[in-house]
Amino acid sequence: MSTAISKHVHQSTLEDANWVRWSLITIALGFVILFLCVPLLLVIIQAFSKGFGAYFSALSQPDMLSAMRLTLLTALITVPLNTVFGVAAAWAITRFEFRGKDLLITLIDLPFSVSPVISGLIFVLVFGAQGWFGSWFVEHDIKIIFAVPGIVLATLFITFPFVARQLIPLMQEMGSEEEEAALSLGASGWKTFFLITLPNIKWALLYGVLLCNARAMGEFGAVSVVSGHIRGMTNTLPLHVEVSYNEYDTVSAFAGASILAALAIVTLILKTLLEWKQQANRASV
């Protein structure tokens, strides 16, 4: 009964006048279309502006391919590392009481409030030629800055909080009763984690991994500082897009952009699906 009534509440007393409703919808959709839909469409239009042939030949240039490889490699290293960290941190924070917990949570969130450029800068300060360990690395002929390791490190920093941030509130809310029950029934720690915890957090975990991955593949500012923009060597896909754009190679820039936009769209679709899954999960609990 109550659901039937509450649905109707909005249709009587709380209903806004029609003109109010339609003007607000128009403003909101106009805003969203202008700022979100138009840019998305434009990527596609620009990418194909010189025809399919030009598009695909841009995509198969060696520099483009190496940029894609580097982007994939970076994501392949950073996402698993930050995922393992996220799970470990969430376990320690939500399953135990210890002093300084709030501080720890704040520190984990820290990379979110640091400008990407500064995130890149700090690695230059540590590993660059004038940096703290710079001379040591130069002596041993190990390149970190203006090389792949620098890109990976900057990306690790930028994407650091994503998984932990999804898991901590969820595991806090879940409580540890189920795990305690499993342990009391004789399950080992690992068994408990894989059979009890993991099934409960899997959607949130995937959600965090998804966001982490999107950011890892798309990060620009931090990577731009540490990369050195060496074509075919240290250009990730976003950097390749930048370089092509600045060289007025529009087709190449937007071809690269279209790949990244496609990635964004896939991310949004998966994100929406995962949100539904999580909601369904929560509703069933």
Add this chain to the structure above:
Amino acid sequence: MSILLSNISKNFGQFSALHDIDLVIPEGELVALLGPSGCGKTTLLRIIAGLEQADKGRILLNGDDKTDLHVSQRGIGFVFQHYALFRHMTVFDNVAFGMRVKDKKYRPSETDIAKKTHALLELVQLDWLHDRFPDQLSGGQRQRIALARALAVEPSVLLLDEPFGALDASVRKDLRQWLRNLHHELNVTSIFVTHDQEEAMEVASQVVVLNKGRIEQQGSPAEIYDHPANVFVSKFIGQTNEFELSHHTTDWFEHIGLQVAEESTPDWVAHVRPHDIEISKSTNDNSPVTLKDWQHLGALIRIELTKFLPNGSPKIVYAEMPNEQFKRLQLNRGDKVDLRIRHAHWFH
């Protein structure tokens, strides 16, 4: 102010929440809308308030048709089940809200508003909490603040949705008494919704029993209890034992003191209140009734009897009597007993 509802119907999609409701409530009454959950009582209250629009029918307050007036224009006071206090405002601001949102022309001065707000807070005995926020109050206090807030606009009708529903049992008892007294003092026509028949009987001067979107009976608590209009009311108000005519022999009915009318048919059922059953130790070993168990309900004792039907299956019958009287009977579990029925209602 009197309330007149004529022909009110309301559907939610396929579901018919209210069906041709006609209801007259004289001025100054304290009315309970009583019924099981899903019977439409809250919907009816919300329609009277104007929070919900009826599909058809009219609502007249003091003879004026208010059907098409928006809730903010109806001059009613509504107390929500979970109080719906404005959580970003202090108690004082909550109570003053209705006066402050009035048109400039009718709005009292800030000093008058303050005076009246404090008077209302004193009426509900909570003036000392005036600068608290709702989250800092107990359930009972919130309830009274919600009432003071509704009264601040001097409503012609006060509507309360499950006013005691969200409270602890002990607080509920006190508030019932308090609401009765308050109504007595203010004498504003009031309607409250409840699913608790005891609460309706205790607080209301008039009870309207609703079921499945229809009014089953309207009357004073005594009328409803002593003369239930139909099976539903009889079963919903207080406890009853049902004796189907088809399940027992006419002889047995006469033996226990129930007259079976000439025109009766097998679908007739006698409804008997537990306290209308007298029991005594049976001298007859073949009596079909045995004492099964009993429970103490304070001054009364509730007795569980087993009556064996002619087909051999047992049926539980409840009786109630004062403690002392039961002790004097000196009955034990398993004893054969005789029944004597003082009063019954026949339904078919």
Add this chain to the structure above:
Amino acid sequence: MSQSRIMPGFRPTISFTLFYLSLVVLIPLSTLVFKSFELNWSDYIDIITHKRVVAAFRVSFTTALGAAVVASFFGFIVAWVLVRYSFVGKRFFHALIDLPFALPTAVAGIVLATIFQPSGFLGKLLKENFDLQIGFKPLGIVVALIFISIPFVVRTVEPVLQEFDSRMEEAASSLGATRWQVFTKIIFPNIFPALLTGFALAFARGVGEYGSVIFIAGNIPYISEIVPLLIITKLEQYDMAGATAIALTMLVISFLLLLLINLLQHWVRKRSGQI
């Protein structure tokens, strides 16, 4: 230390957490502080009071502020519409809100630049009809930052609006309040703390944003040069000291602003009885 004896894994997980956190975040970040100790105070003051640096700070903070204000206004309407009304394509728009989170900033940057540059299709339209140039002007930065800010505002306001107790609205209505009074006196005050949070998040992100801005900004020193770009410029000139000083200043200002906004929020919540 551990709360429940039976729960295993505290030592390994907390050790790994602290180790990894130090390695990836704390040590690199602290170099910024230690590096700046190598500067003496007057050098530091010279760097950050240089006209071009001051101008860059002004550009970064004013554009981020402007964008956060605009995004808060429209973001509130978008959240309202998404929660309160039903219309065709709602789910699509709902999913689309997160686009700025998912789309790499460089892509957003070149697309917005293409649209709003004077020869772009909207840039041309605005230029010819309203004599308004967005691309390569500070206004361009605002546009890019609005794009980035949208999800911060919408995603913070939306859940609060969703959970808003509509009975409070009914109660206000039953007490004689008009729809406008219900909005201004009941709904808005309850949503305001969330809106403030969304605003703060958008503002903080906007100040540090780089990728989406540099293509549309024109990057003219003193006019449309943002702080992150200036840091990169200093780095490219091998002016480590300059880059460090500016970066540290910016980091400190952003943290102070976040702190201030947190305090403000605490105050708003307290005033409105939410804590």
